[in-house]
Amino acid sequence: MEYFLELFFGGLTRGSIYALIALGYTMVYGIIQLINFAHGEIYMIGAFVALIVAGVCTIYGLSGVSILILAGIIAVIYACAYGYTLEKVAYRPLRGAPRLSPLISAIGMSIFLQNYVLLAQTSDFLPFPRLIPDFLFMEPVAHIIGSPELVILITTFITMILLTLLIKKTKVGKAMRATQQDMNMARLVGVNVDRIISLTFVIGSALAAIGGVLVASYIGQVNFYIGFLAGVKAFTAAVLGGIGSIPGAVLGGLILGWAESFAAGYISSDYEDVFTFGLLVLILILRPAGLLGKSHKQKV
Amino acid sequence: MKKMTVLISTLALVLSMSVTGFAADTIKLGVAGPHSGDLAPYGIPAMKAAQLVVKQINAKGGILGKQVELLIQDDQCKPEIATNTATKLVTDGAHVVLGHICSGATKAALGIYKDAKIPVMSPSATNPPLTQSGDYPNFFRTIASDDMQAKMAVEFAINKLGVKKVAVLHDKGDYGKGFADFAKKYLDESGKVEVVLFEGVTPGAMDYSSIVQKVRKNKAEALVFGGYHPEASKLVSQMSRKRLKTIFISDDGVKDDSFLKVAGDAANGSYVTGPRDLSSIPLNSAATAEFKAEYGAEPGAFFQEGYSAALALLTAIEKAGSTDYDAVTKVLRSEYVETPVGKIKFDSKGDAEGVGFSVYKVENGAFTELK
Numbered sequence: 001m002e003y004f005l006e007l008f009f010g011g012l013t014r015g016s017i018y019a020l021i022a023l024g025y026t027m028v029y030g031i032i033q034l035i036n037f038a039h040g041e042i043y044m045i046g047a048f049v050a051l052i053v054a055g056v057c058t059i060y061g062l063s064g065v066s067i068l069i070l071a072g073i074i075a076v077i078y079a080c081a082y083g084y085t086l087e088k089v090a091y092r093p094l095r096g097a098p099r100l101s102p103l104i105s106a107i108g109m110s111i112f113l114q115n116y117v118l119l120a121q122t123s124d125f126l127p128f129p130r131l132i133p134d135f136l137f138m139e140p141v142a143h144i145i146g147s148p149e150l151v152i153l154i155t156t157f158i159t160m161i162l163l164t165l166l167i168k169k170t171k172v173g174k175a176m177r178a179t180q181q182d183m184n185m186a187r188l189v190g191v192n193v194d195r196i197i198s199l200t201f202v203i204g205s206a207l208a209a210i211g212g213v214l215v216a217s218y219i220g221q222v223n224f225y226i227g228f229l230a231g232v233k234a235f236t237a238a239v240l241g242g243i244g245s246i247p248g249a250v251l252g253g254l255i256l257g258w259a260e261s262f263a264a265g266y267i268s269s270d271y272e273d274v275f276t277f278g279l280l281v282l283i284l285i286l287r288p289a290g291l292l293g294k295s296h297k298q299k300v
Numbered sequence: 301m302k303k304m305t306v307l308i309s310t311l312a313l314v315l316s317m318s319v320t321g322f323a324a325d326t327i328k329l330g331v332a333g334p335h336s337g338d339l340a341p342y343g344i345p346a347m348k349a350a351q352l353v354v355k356q357i358n359a360k361g362g363i364l365g366k367q368v369e370l371l372i373q374d375d376q377c378k379p380e381i382a383t384n385t386a387t388k389l390v391t392d393g394a395h396v397v398l399g400h401i402c403s404g405a406t407k408a409a410l411g412i413y414k415d416a417k418i419p420v421m422s423p424s425a426t427n428p429p430l431t432q433s434g435d436y437p438n439f440f441r442t443i444a445s446d447d448m449q450a451k452m453a454v455e456f457a458i459n460k461l462g463v464k465k466v467a468v469l470h471d472k473g474d475y476g477k478g479f480a481d482f483a484k485k486y487l488d489e490s491g492k493v494e495v496v497l498f499e500g501v502t503p504g505a506m507d508y509s510s511i512v513q514k515v516r517k518n519k520a521e522a523l524v525f526g527g528y529h530p531e532a533s534k535l536v537s538q539m540s541r542k543r544l545k546t547i548f549i550s551d552d553g554v555k556d557d558s559f560l561k562v563a564g565d566a567a568n569g570s571y572v573t574g575p576r577d578l579s580s581i582p583l584n585s586a587a588t589a590e591f592k593a594e595y596g597a598e599p600g601a602f603f604q605e606g607y608s609a610a611l612a613l614l615t616a617i618e619k620a621g622s623t624d625y626d627a628v629t630k631v632l633r634s635e636y637v638e639t640p641v642g643k644i645k646f647d648s649k650g651d652a653e654g655v656g657f658s659v660y661k662v663e664n665g666a667f668t669e670l671k
Binding site: 003006007011013017018124125126127130142143215218219221223225226228229230233261262264265268269270272273 | 472499500501502504505506507509510511513514516517529530533534537538541542543544558561562563564566
């Protein structure tokens, strides 16, 4: 039972990070049907910005949690700026172009951002400070669920609630939903579609940056390449849950996290990825649109 | 008339050269390895080492009253070229051969030398079967074979740490899995230890919490990991996060300052194997200094091993008193020789005793060699 709980919380933590990143993929896809391959890089940039901020803060003598919050906020701001610029530079000029063009542009941006960080920083792994302290009250259960996992779970939970409120209750959220349903119609009723699209990128980037900061302080290392694998996994989660669906991304992320954790724990970590992608294939065969996705008829 | 003079003088020149060639009986040291192509950086340092050694010995009057002559042949690390190289060296009358560099090329060439009864010593071919198969009694090497570090790590875990249950993990790569496979083999063969877990982890995965929990569940006292430092530092930090006290033992790929830097405090108490620290050996620094004086640069890969091999081969000829195959190999197997890689002699299979790896312990953020 204890082993099950250990794997359960391990999978939950991993899955909630996947979900955070997957939200960015799914929101962008929902609105402009673009798979933003550079999204994983935003996650990585978030982690790097936090690392730099943490370094500076440590010099000024701040302590763990305050650094984490400050670094998190600055990382989010930076990532938002990157997301906004990314959309403006790489995708907006291609708005009317065939669907393949922005996709290639996305892959190009992904490679560009990776190499930019590689050149500007280093190709080495860098140590990321343990910003999440070990809380004393967690000590008896630390081997099952430790303080970092707790902080990650609480943060992602709050973030997701805020996101839901934003989409369901605010005027901006209503405009986003309208744009998702029918971009031209939304434009006709006075929604500034371009701004909504930018905003979607900004929100997605903020989520990715939060994920990046949390993961980096959890595992304690960053590298210019971490965004790629995380991006692939999160994209898988988004597809699994039904790309374009926000609850689907969360569900997909959690299922993926658990699948990996239990497959590694009960079967073999040799085949961790085999099981997760096998699961993806299986779900796509049974439900081609993903778990919570709606299939739209495409007019070709 | 003029033509005639030219012809005669040429003839005289050729004759005189061949006469001196026959007259001055030399000890011929063949050197084979990649001296061109993309793997040349692995071969050239050993070649230069041989040149330095020979120069030094000749300056002192040579061996057994004869000068040492170098026969240098390029094999580009390619097995098909290596056989030609070997044939050429054999025809040219090499008495001993320093080489080859790559394991594949060495294996291809060894049979030819064996038939010609020529002792061969490689400074770099680490493939275990080259010595362990027993197929090549003429083969020696001044570098430890690939499985030596796994053996070292396993013996350390069993004899010094006294663990009974061990988990073996690897990163699924050639190097890491190779190390892990050998570690498992030696652990099983020891009969004293149970391998409770043998699995690969995915490099670059977000976290290793499930595998860490699995190690805990199997009650492993030590975790032997084959792979490189990014995964190793992730593993040790997650182990410390999960309050797992399993002893972490790993390989040369982890013995890197990045491991100390990235894993930080979590690395303390880990053990890694790595090449012995040779800087305290006087001959080692002397050889480096000699190289720097001659070429004005750092020696490069396998220089010390190459230097040692040349020294060991030529010393063996001197001690044997001849270039006779049986006499030379007997000396190599029985007499110690001072070289830049330490005071060595070769075991019955041809591996150098006293060459190889040490266990390092991570203490206060630094690697400390355990004697």
